[in-house]
Amino acid sequence: MGDPLDRDAALALDMADPLRAKRAQFALPEGVVYMNGNSLGAAPVAAASGMDRAVCVEWARDLIGSWNLHGWIRAPQRVGASIARLIGAAPDEVVVADTTSVNLFKLLVAACTHRSGRSTILTEPGNFPTDLYIAQGVAATLPGRTVRTVTADRLSEAIDDDTAVVLLTHVHYRTGAMHDMAAITAAAHARGALVLWDLSHSVGALPVDMNGCDVDLAVGCGYKYLNGGPGAPAFLYVAKRLQDQLASPLSGWMGHGTPFAFDDDYVPAQGISRFLCGTPPVLGLAALEAGVAVFDDVSPADLLAKSRALSDHFIEMVEARCAGQGLTLISPRDASRRGSHVSFAHADAYALCQALIARGVVGDFRAPDAIRFGFTPLYLGFEDIWRAVDTLATVLEERAWDRQDYKVRAAVT
Template sequence: MLDEARALDAADPLALARQRFRLPDGVIYLDGNSLGALPVMTPGALSRTAEREWGNDLITSWNKHGWIDAPARIAAKLAPLVGAKPNELLVADSTSVCLFKLLAAALAARPGRATILTERRNFPTDLYVAQGLADLLPGTQINTVDRADLGTAIVDDTAVLYLTHTDYCSGERHDMRALNEVAHENGALTIWDLSHSAGAFAVELNGSGCDLAVGCGYKYLNGGPGAPAFLFVAEHLQDDLRSPITGWMGHAEPFAFAGDYRPAPGISRFLTGTPSILALAALEAGVGTFDGILMSDIEAKSAAMTQLFIDEIEARCPEVTLVSPRDPAQRGSQVSFSHPDGYAVMQALIARGVIGDFRAPNIIRFGFAPLYNRFEDAWQAADALAEILSTREWDQPRFHARQKVT
């Protein structure tokens, strides 16, 4: 099977993209669903922005180097990766802040409806944002249901269906098109969190009828730790929605310094404060790693690479149980297994140079980034896991000691 993996790498149309990243020798990095690898261009972009632009041109860089346009410029580059028009995307704030903005705007756009419908196992921060907003808006209800019940739980009082597209633990994808259709038939808006989808496989926001969405900049988009997020507002909704956080950058004329707020036209009204230019420089380099890449090639490689990994693990590691969907069309670019001592198993893998991560209570999770991961990486990781399990290498005190970040 190693020869088969190497043959697949030799025929890979994305093989050259690996050169766009700085990857440490001796490390197989399978955690791009938590933090993307460092693009080769990022250090130079940060240095240029700090030293030449900020250092030499100071405040004139807002005009001279286009700092003021960075949120919209980077969003336009990102738009084809998620199936949106350039004027429907904006880079701003963190994922949680973007979720708060869009959720509040959606509730306000559905007067007479007071319920947020979400999945019981939605990503925790998404639930926390909804809970915090409900505390601020008396009468707002949160209805959490099992995944299988979502389609029948949208009722007359549902204002918004609020979901993460790819489950962070299992990697299972929702049927975005089908759920959008059911929501719209019942008069509700939809908000999708694309944090584990954008950049991992083809996403069609417009093609599947999405209303609103957010996404993370530091996972598959390779924007660096804490990179800004992005938000999507379908063009036909932009003039009807209003951001609940009305800062000066979202004003129709921010440099008129008027005393009263007047929202900017289009998606720009969802800007709030001054954008973080250094963080945006890193994100722009990250998005640049997709230049010339077809998302269809990324999706095809993701499906094939994760399937090879599953096949190898299941043939050699009876101690673990597959948590992710078997159908590649139903899973994101990650594979998750359960093991009673999953944390220790993952720590033993990391000590061997195979970096994945752990999610409570017992999930070992492997994120495959098609731009830089190889089929050989999948085989080598499976080989390492098989040896760790067969020898019980993981059962050492040092691997059981919990760190702050798991």
């Protein structure tokens, strides 16, 4: 890409950025470069007014009538349909419900039951912990099932006739490494296995294509690049062709065909709604709906191009300006094999992260030694990342991270 960006070049790129106007749709604090949208997305300006309406008008004034009057009861399907557009799915293939963890459990149990003659959930070591933990919980609950972990380089060849389902996170939470969704899905199908993709670190930053890749099942997070608010409800995708063949073990009343008939026997709804469980989290959905609405006029190609340009320039600037300061890139260098965050290893990554936060550059630490920077194409610009690298270089040159109070770990790291 030639010489690393200087500030003027960065400003010029910002001027030419087709997503530039999106920044004004977010309520970010002054003076902060927020590179942690991959962990908790920033607040859309519309989230405050949307939530105020949900609390003060819908809940407080219209009370119980809001289930019909304000469409609360269809919010899981309505917001699901908006997310479907971002992941290459049909509107009736996605629903918002529960958490990523709970949705993983539903779909893993459904997949294992559907492939009842096969015993293995295949995944990779170092997958996001809740994916591994939930898979272990499924194996402990269903008799005769086991979780097998195989490193990414040998995954496709490890899929065999005993594999019920391949469970992978599309973009790795720590390194940003991205799997080849089409190739692994095809390999799984060739051996008769189902695939379940966790899109938590992809959706909203990179276009993904459920239907184009013939994906069976997916889950994803609402509070990262979708900017749905802390602990936002999650979503799940089930390919249309499979919906009526799969059963959710979490057969709560909202997945019933006629929930307000109050029958004693569970009869699943037709279609994606059968994967709902309890009463929808209306307030959480209101914030998530505001987050997803920001994407309405965003081109997936613009999103991807900007994600790659931001992260490519960042790597190049860091390596030019921070050479010899103990940082090692642990993300793939090739942008086409990477998601929208970049991680560097550093011997004192935790303290370094704290020092950067103290100077307004917010990345995060991931155990044991990674500092992670997220590139949200909607609200980060090129001058922002120039400033982040400038700050990083200064902190390293001054050894500003080498303070005892930066080394004391908080509850959430």
